[in-house]
Amino acid sequence: MKSTPFVLLFAATCAILGFTGLSVRHEAPAPVAPTKPPTTWPDYSARGPGFRVPQGPDGPMIAYGYDLLTRTYAIVGPEVAAPAMRFAGNNLSCQNCHLDGGTNRFAFPLVGVFGAFPRSLPGGGEMTLVDRLNRCMTHSMNGRPLPTDSREMQAMVAFLKYLGDVPPAPPQPPTPQPPLSPSAERGAVVFDKVCAACHQPNGLGKRLGASSQPEGYEFPPLWGPDTFNDAAGLDMAPRMTAFVLHNMPRGTDPLHPVLSLQQAWDVATYVLAQPRPRYAGP
Ligand code: HEC
Ligand code: HEC
Known part of the structure; x- marks a missing residue:
């Protein structure tokens, strides 16, 4: 059993790397990938091979699209230097919900939707x-x-087209009803116990970078002025419940749920009862 310490060290290292991997920032994509778009499900998570700029004339646009999805706040966010580029009204990234650059199957995947x-x-x-x-x-x-016809819209379309040849994930089954009718009061307890450590006790998330620098969030806000509005897709209890049950705390997946179905409904109900921006209309 001489190898035991090494096994333990290895396991501990994996655990640490695995844990810090969750908050690794998605840096600018590096080397060049094959010219052909993926035909099997890609993995742009921090643990996967990640996104690589494809060769060919569309490569730079596809890469810009990936950048827009993963660093939305830095390119079209409300705090970027050029006022004309402030298209988003909050400092989220698309990937805060479309996890792992849109390649996470359980978080509104963007693979195959083109x-x-x-x-x-x-x-x-x-x-x-x-x-x-x-x-x-x-x-x-x-x-x-x-x-x-903006370069930004064309780039997002180019990225989605690039992911378009892979068969899409099967539609998610409807979220089952919980045993008890959902309660925001019980949800508050779940929030304090499970979510507040990252999303902060006030739910407003934790910014990256110096104040007013468009660096996005380490942990995005769940309510308050700088998040999705009351007409957004996530502002619906069954969707929020499924997202949280399958993906939160970040790093969880449907095979390793942390919350029970009841807790997920309760905490979703609590989160959605908090103030958030009103949709101003078209
Ligand atoms: C606050 C969470 C959130 C953010 C941020 C967000 N989305 Fe979404 N998005 C959703 C939800 C929820 C849906 C609906 C998924 C469904 O229909 O099941 C959706 C749907 C989509 C779809 C359609 C997918 C399909 O299968 O039909 C596209 C494309 C998309 N989003 C792109 C984006 C892009 C690009 C950004 C950034 C500019 C973005 N989203 C930001 C939550 C979000
Ligand atoms: C270990 C830290 C951690 C914990 C604990 C955690 N989250 Fe998250 N959550 C994140 C991160 C990080 C993201 C953004 C993911 C990304 O960009 O890759 C996120 C994204 C989200 C989003 C979508 C983005 C947004 O701003 O709305 C929701 C909703 C959410 N979390 C809800 C919850 C709820 C509810 C709980 C408690 C049950 C929870 N989270 C627990 C880290 C965490």
């Missing part, structure tokens, strides 16, 4: 991919739409 647009609307008419992206700009990012 082909689903334009999508017919129940009331007639259709929604283009540009419309859908701008919906997240005006709701989840609480900002204003990006012009269709």
Whole structure:
């Protein structure tokens, strides 16, 4: 059993790396990948091989799209230097919800969705991919739409097109109802116990960088003035519940849930009962 200390050291190192890996910032993509877009599900998580700039004429636009998704606050956030570039109304990144650069299967993945647009609307008419992206700009990012022909919109579309050849994840089954009807009061207890350590006891998150520097968040805000508005997709209890149950605390996945179904409903109900920006309308 001479190797035991090494095994323990190895396990401890993995645990530490695994843990700090959760808060590793997604730095600018480095070397060049094969020209062809991925045909199997890519992994842009901090633990995976990550995003690499593809070769070819579209490479720079695809990489800019990846950058926009992962460092939204630094490029089109409300605190960037050029006022004309302030399209987002909060300092979130798309990836705060579309986890791991949109490659996390349990967090509204963006892999394979390119082909689903334009999508017919129940009331007639259709929604283009540009419309859908701008919906997240005006709701989840609480900002204003990006012009269709802007370099930023074109880059996000290029990134989604690049991820478009992979079959999309099967739709998530509806979130099961909890045993007891959800309670914000019980949710407050879950919040204090489980969420506050990262998202802070006041729920306003923890910024990166010096004050008013557009560096985004280490832990994004769950309510308050700098987060998604009351018309956003996440401002719906069943969706918030599924997201939290499957992904929170960050690093959790559906095979290793930390919360019970009841706790997830309760804490989602609590979070959604807190103040957040009002959607101002189109
Ligand atoms: C506060 C969380 C949040 C943020 C931030 C956010 N989104 Fe979303 N997004 C959602 C939710 C929730 C949905 C709905 C998913 C569904 O329909 O199941 C969604 C849907 C989408 C879709 C459609 C996906 C599909 O399968 O039809 C696209 C594309 C998208 N978002 C792109 C973006 C981009 C680009 C950004 C950043 C500019 C962004 N989102 C920021 C929560 C967010
Ligand atoms: C270990 C730290 C940690 C804990 C604990 C944690 N979170 Fe998070 N959470 C994060 C991080 C980091 C992100 C952003 C993920 C990213 O950008 O990769 C996030 C994102 C979110 C988001 C989407 C972004 C936003 O601003 O709304 C929600 C909602 C959320 N967490 C809810 C919760 C809830 C509810 C709990 C408690 C049950 C919780 N989290 C516990 C670290 C944590």
